[in-house]
Amino acid sequence: MCGIFAYSGPRNNAPLLVVEGLKCLEYRGYDSWGVAYQAKGDIKIYKKVGKIGDFKAKDHKFETSSLAIGHSRWATHGGVNRVNAHPHFSENKEIVLVHNGIFENYLDTKKFLEKKGHKFISKTDTEVIAHLIEEHAKTHSFEDSVKMAIKEIEGRYAIVVIKEDENKIIAARKGSPLIIGVGKNEFFIASDIPAFLKYTNKVIYLDDNQICTVENKKISFFDNIKEEEVKKRIIEIEWDIESAEKGEHPHFMIKEIIEQKDTLNRAINQDPKVIEQVAKEIKKAFGTYFIGCGTAGKVALVGEYLFAKISKKHINFAFGSEFPYHRQFLTNKTLLIAVSQSGETADTLEAIEIAKEKGVKIVSIVNVESSTMARISDIVIPLKAGPEKAVASTKATTSQLAILTLLAYACNGGILEGKHLLINAASQINDMINPRYEDHIMKLARKIKNVESMYIIGRGMNYPIALEAAIKLQEVSYIHAEGFAGGELKHGPIALISKDTPVIALVANDDCKNEIISNATEVKARGGYIIGVSPENHEVFDYWIRVPDAGNASPILNIIPIQILAYQLAVLRKNNPDMPRNLAKSVTVK
Numbered sequence: 001m002c003g004i005f006a007y008s009g010p011r012n013n014a015p016l017l018v019v020e021g022l023k024c025l026e027y028r029g030y031d032s033w034g035v036a037y038q039a040k041g042d043i044k045i046y047k048k049v050g051k052i053g054d055f056k057a058k059d060h061k062f063e064t065s066s067l068a069i070g071h072s073r074w075a076t077h078g079g080v081n082r083v084n085a086h087p088h089f090s091e092n093k094e095i096v097l098v099h100n101g102i103f104e105n106y107l108d109t110k111k112f113l114e115k116k117g118h119k120f121i122s123k124t125d126t127e128v129i130a131h132l133i134e135e136h137a138k139t140h141s142f143e144d145s146v147k148m149a150i151k152e153i154e155g156r157y158a159i160v161v162i163k164e165d166e167n168k169i170i171a172a173r174k175g176s177p178l179i180i181g182v183g184k185n186e187f188f189i190a191s192d193i194p195a196f197l198k199y200t201n202k203v204i205y206l207d208d209n210q211i212c213t214v215e216n217k218k219i220s221f222f223d224n225i226k227e228e229e230v231k232k233r234i235i236e237i238e239w240d241i242e243s244a245e246k247g248e249h250p251h252f253m254i255k256e257i258i259e260q261k262d263t264l265n266r267a268i269n270q271d272p273k274v275i276e277q278v279a280k281e282i283k284k285a286f287g288t289y290f291i292g293c294g295t296a297g298k299v300a301l302v303g304e305y306l307f308a309k310i311s312k313k314h315i316n317f318a319f320g321s322e323f324p325y326h327r328q329f330l331t332n333k334t335l336l337i338a339v340s341q342s343g344e345t346a347d348t349l350e351a352i353e354i355a356k357e358k359g360v361k362i363v364s365i366v367n368v369e370s371s372t373m374a375r376i377s378d379i380v381i382p383l384k385a386g387p388e389k390a391v392a393s394t395k396a397t398t399s400q401l402a403i404l405t406l407l408a409y410a411c412n413g414g415i416l417e418g419k420h421l422l423i424n425a426a427s428q429i430n431d432m433i434n435p436r437y438e439d440h441i442m443k444l445a446r447k448i449k450n451v452e453s454m455y456i457i458g459r460g461m462n463y464p465i466a467l468e469a470a471i472k473l474q475e476v477s478y479i480h481a482e483g484f485a486g487g488e489l490k491h492g493p494i495a496l497i498s499k500d501t502p503v504i505a506l507v508a509n510d511d512c513k514n515e516i517i518s519n520a521t522e523v524k525a526r527g528g529y530i531i532g533v534s535p536e537n538h539e540v541f542d543y544w545i546r547v548p549d550a551g552n553a554s555p556i557l558n559i560i561p562i563q564i565l566a567y568q569l570a571v572l573r574k575n576n577p578d579m580p581r582n583l584a585k586s587v588t589v590k
């Protein structure tokens with residue numbers, strides 16, 4: 001995962017324009033960054049360690065240029081330093097390249113090139129691609145060299161390349177996103193649309209194994225498998241620029257938490273025909289899997305509980321990375337439902353590819369409708385949450401939960417009942433996302449901000465929410481947080497409880513209520529500090545966070561105060577909640 005941005009057109013401030021574009025992509029990687037551009041026949045490179053968001057135009061004077069490429073990095077191969085930052089030069093310094101993805105067989109290629117005299121200065125797989133293109137360019141044109149080089153790459157990639165004596169940009173992708181923004185006589189190439197949205201809303205989606213060349217105000221496309229030119233459609237997209245910007249909010253995370261007042265309604269408002277169609281597929285399938293990673297994985301696990309309870313159907317759950325170990329059970333009657341915000345998560349994509357090989361039908365519940373996942377699925381249910389930029393998923397999570405709830409009801413012939421339940425839950429969000437509610441949670445945040453560890457317990461469909469709550473707290477507050485099934489505590493984890501250890505109990509008004517209260521009581525007897533997230537107060541709670549009673553939609557509402565708490569803890573602990581250390585928004589590596 002990394003951000004790529006490139007520009008070719010009449011503007012003569014291409015390097016700065018690329019820097020600004022990369023700032024919008026910083027959520028994809030933020031340990032270092034760099035820009036390469038053509039200036040008076042030469043290629044200039046400027047690289048820096050740190051966040052591109054910190055860069056000001058006065059920090060460096062770029063020369064005039066109308067062709068530039070850039071990259072914001074999330075390190076995979078090689079540590080975080082200037083040498084490993086992209087762009088990377090070829091040996092002869094004529095070719096320069098940025099890359100998002102993993103070149104899996106790069107070590108073999110590196111050895112092969114070293115034998116031919118190539119010397120590498122970085123530890124990256126990317127530099128090897130630049131050298132490989134140079135090697136082919138000794139006997140072939142620039143374009144053909146790129147075509148030949150990428151045929152040798154195993155793994156996922158999005159690359160953008162320029163060459164010193166050629167006034168063109170070549171871009172190619174397989175498995176990692178690249179989208180072209182089409183302006184008037186100008187082209188933008190980026191990992192995600194918001195990066196160029198202020199210039200154009202006309203886009204072309206590059207597909208896997210396709211190469212695009214921008215030269216002299218013209219763009220052309222080539223299919224590297226079929227080895228032929230391809231025509232691509234320009235699509236006008238409806239996103240507005242505000243939805244991709246922070247506006248008056250200090251961070252994207254809080255903006256996106258607040259947006260749930262609206263996004264949940266949008267998620268509920270699905271085309272009933274699509275929901276009924278997926279419900280039909282689930283009923284028809286001989287075995288259905290829900291898969292996802294991280295937060296999306298926890299949502300998928302909630303789905304297993306929702307289907308057991310609402311539609312009396314067993315659905316198998318697997319994390320994307322674990323799904324390959326279930327491949328023996330797959331047949332052409334299996335159904336796979338993948339949950340993802342970005343639609344670019346490598347582990348989930350790999351699971352889908354394995355399933356497709358066995359003839360499995362694929363449904364994706366995904367936010368980015370232009371993503372790889374959406375494009376390779378048979379049926380897509382869009383989250384319609386708008387761009388989610390903070391690394392910690394919030395609004396996409398509740399939208400995913402809403403769609404799974406709707407599907408569970410649809411599978412039981414009760415789509416309207418499900419919709420009614422969800423509309424009711426959505427209407428309660430105003431009672432939760434407001435300054436008074438946030439202040440109440442802030443009091444708790446101040447009290448626990450220096451604890452070493454905290455735990456979250458839940459039962460039934462709120463058990464995966466306890467796991468999700470732990471992720472949320474871990475990734476932005478950096479406090480050790482773990483989620484458990486309430487009943488599991490006494491089998492080991494209760495040994496971790498000592499005086500004042502904060503334990504959040506997710507208590508819904510459902511058939512688990514008495515048991516989870518008992519589990520909280522067991523913790524309290526060992527000195528734990530019980531924070532109840534519940535429609536009603538209870539004597540076992542030391543601190544109560546009220547959530548509306550939402551019936552089977554309780555997972556949706558229960559996670560919201562935890563999102564707010566995680567955000568507030570991050571701010572109190574002086575962490576950047578939008579860009580947590582070691583993480584990036586979409587995990588496009590395995």
Ligand code: M6R
Pocket residue numbers: 293294295296297339340341342343344345348391392393394471472475585586587
């Ligand atoms: O884009 P996806 O939903 O497929 O991403 C999956 C996970 O990487 C993601 O949910 C991750 O766990 C988030 N940082 C959690 O907030």
